[in-house]
Amino acid sequence: xxxxxxxxxxxxxxxxxxxxxxxxxxxxLGPSGGGKTTLLRMLxxxxxxxxxxxxxxxxxxxxxxxxxxxxxxxxxxxxxxxxPGTVRDNLAIAFEFQDKIxxxxxxxDDMLSRIQLNKKLDDGVINLSGGEKQRLALGRLLLLEPEVxxxxxxxxxxxxxxxxxxxxxxxxxxxxxxxxIVMVTHSKRIAEKYADVILxxxxxxxxxxxxxxxxx
Amino acid sequence: MNxxxxxxxxxxxxxxxxxxxxxIIVRRRGINREKEIAISSVRMTLQLIITGYLLAYVFENxxxxxxxxxxVVMEGFAVHTVINKFKGKLSDKLKKIIAFxxxxxxxxxxxxxxxxxxxxxxxxxxQYFIPIAGMLIGNSMTGVSLGVKSLQExxxxxKSWVEEALILGxxxxxATREILNQTFDAAIMPTINSMIGMGIVFLPGMMTxxxxxxxxxxxxxxxxxxxxxxxxxAVALSVMIMLQLGxxxxxxxxxxxxx
Ligand SMILES: Nc1ncnc2c1ncn2[C@@H]1O[C@H](COP(=O)(O)OP(=O)(O)O)[C@@H](O)[C@H]1O
Ligand SMILES: [Mg+2]
Numbered sequence: 001x002x003x004x005x006x007x008x009x010x011x012x013x014x015x016x017x018x019x020x021x022x023x024x025x026x027x028x029l030g031p032s033g034g035g036k037t038t039l040l041r042m043l044x045x046x047x048x049x050x051x052x053x054x055x056x057x058x059x060x061x062x063x064x065x066x067x068x069x070x071x072x073x074x075x076x077x078x079x080x081x082x083x084p085g086t087v088r089d090n091l092a093i094a095f096e097f098q099d100k101i102x103x104x105x106x107x108x109d110d111m112l113s114r115i116q117l118n119k120k121l122d123d124g125v126i127n128l129s130g131g132e133k134q135r136l137a138l139g140r141l142l143l144l145e146p147e148v149x150x151x152x153x154x155x156x157x158x159x160x161x162x163x164x165x166x167x168x169x170x171x172x173x174x175x176x177x178x179x180x181i182v183m184v185t186h187s188k189r190i191a192e193k194y195a196d197v198i199l200x201x202x203x204x205x206x207x208x209x210x211x212x213x214x215x216x
Numbered sequence: 217m218n219x220x221x222x223x224x225x226x227x228x229x230x231x232x233x234x235x236x237x238x239x240i241i242v243r244r245r246g247i248n249r250e251k252e253i254a255i256s257s258v259r260m261t262l263q264l265i266i267t268g269y270l271l272a273y274v275f276e277n278x279x280x281x282x283x284x285x286x287x288v289v290m291e292g293f294a295v296h297t298v299i300n301k302f303k304g305k306l307s308d309k310l311k312k313i314i315a316f317x318x319x320x321x322x323x324x325x326x327x328x329x330x331x332x333x334x335x336x337x338x339x340x341x342x343q344y345f346i347p348i349a350g351m352l353i354g355n356s357m358t359g360v361s362l363g364v365k366s367l368q369e370x371x372x373x374x375k376s377w378v379e380e381a382l383i384l385g386x387x388x389x390x391a392t393r394e395i396l397n398q399t400f401d402a403a404i405m406p407t408i409n410s411m412i413g414m415g416i417v418f419l420p421g422m423m424t425x426x427x428x429x430x431x432x433x434x435x436x437x438x439x440x441x442x443x444x445x446x447x448x449x450a451v452a453l454s455v456m457i458m459l460q461l462g463x464x465x466x467x468x469x470x471x472x473x474x475x
Pocket of ligand 2: 037
């Protein structure tokens with residue numbers, strides 16, 4: 001068990017009495033405005049419940065230092081910010097934020113091919129498309145190897161083929177590394193193909209939690 | 217001293233000819249500002265005359281309590297001016313930080329300057345204490361005010377960067393580093409620029425005053441050099457303290473951005 005919710009409220013947006021999220025791939029589905037992003041932001045303590053508690057590996061989030069948690073539970077936001085500079089700068093920036101030694105160019109080049117980003121490390125980021133920015137932001141998380149990834153519609157601006165490639169790569173990667181994914185998506189197809197558990201979220205509540213047999 | 221010319225009342229009145237000249241120009245051009253010009257001239261005259269009497273009295277009857285009282289009033293006025301400039305846009309926490317940073321930044325530089333550089337005696341000698349305090353406090357007021365403006369702007373315009381940095385595991389301090397550096401720069405640049413032109417483009421007010429009142433230019437210059445360095449120190453220190461404490465006021469205990 002990675003996360004456990006107990007009587008959690010966030011303003012009048014989220015209302016979850018009980019929920020557990022286990023190791024593996026958990027996918028959140030549901031209408032827009034249903035509270036999926038808000039839920040993810042509680043998991044890495046960008047916001048805290050206004051009532052109730054969330055536990056990470058058995059420990060209350062209230063007791064875990066936010067910065068330390070965010071280094072273990074890393075989020076890819078819906079519209080990730082790309083920092084001014086080059087592709088290299090952006091891939092390495094989180095290492096700087098976390099005072100860690102930056103990876104070398106070989107590791108960065110390798111990441112570019114894994115995220116299907118056809119750019120050079122020295123290229124500027126100003127002219128990247130939405131989908132390219134999203135993949136760049138994904139690459140900068142993958143390099144850090146956190147325990148849990150929170151993905152907020154990571155493939156929203158990708159075509160179906162690239163989406164499949166990326167999500168397949170992600171799911172294989174976390175399985176190998178023993179990591180977990182909590183991912184929001186609009187795509188039922190992706191959910192059924194890759195999820196261990198599918199949570200349906202609407203009006204701030206978990207309507208259904210379904211175990212899923214992956215069909216890949 | 218070789219004969220300083222004392223300005224009498226009549227001579228001062230003679231210089232009002234400048235105001236009359238400005239008034240005539242303004243009226244003939246139909247710029248509707250006669251009232252403001254007249255009022256501000258008279259106000260300036262009265263305020264300075266009163267201050268003159270007050271200072272003369274204080275200088276002749278030096279007393280530690282009076283000196284301290286005047287410094288307190290100056291600090292209070294300066295803090296009030298900075299906070300007032302941002303009408304209601306500052307959190308209570310940031311207001312307290314502004315007051316604290318200005319007072320500690322200026323007082324520490326002021327005491328160092330008076331006790332260790334100039335070595336005045338008695339320690340409360342108002343003739344040194346008051347004008348030098350005025351310069352340090354006045355300049356740090358401008359610096360902190362620029363700093364707060366730039367910090368507010370940075371935390372608004374670059375908020376999404378700060379947020380992304382937090383998501384990527386940065387501490388609030390690291391997430392705001394660029395904003396704080398920009399802010400420090402914006403706040404002390406005017407002071408640094410004014411040092412560059414000093415002595416060539418313009419003679420600073422304090423030095424001019426000293427020279428006119430009979431001090432030798434060399435003495436006036438050494439004072440001016442020391443005071444400029446003191447001013448830079450006071451500005452930099454108050455702005456630094458404001459930033460080191462101020463950035464935190466945008467975050468809560470859980471290192472989350474306060475909305
Ligand atoms: N910071 C906020 N303040 C107030 N309301 C918010 C805030 N963030 C989101 N909401 C509201 O909460 C609801 C859920 O939003 P969100 O979690 O973004 O949904 P989803 O990601 O499922 O589309 C929406 O009605 C949204 O308007
Ligand atoms: Mg959302």
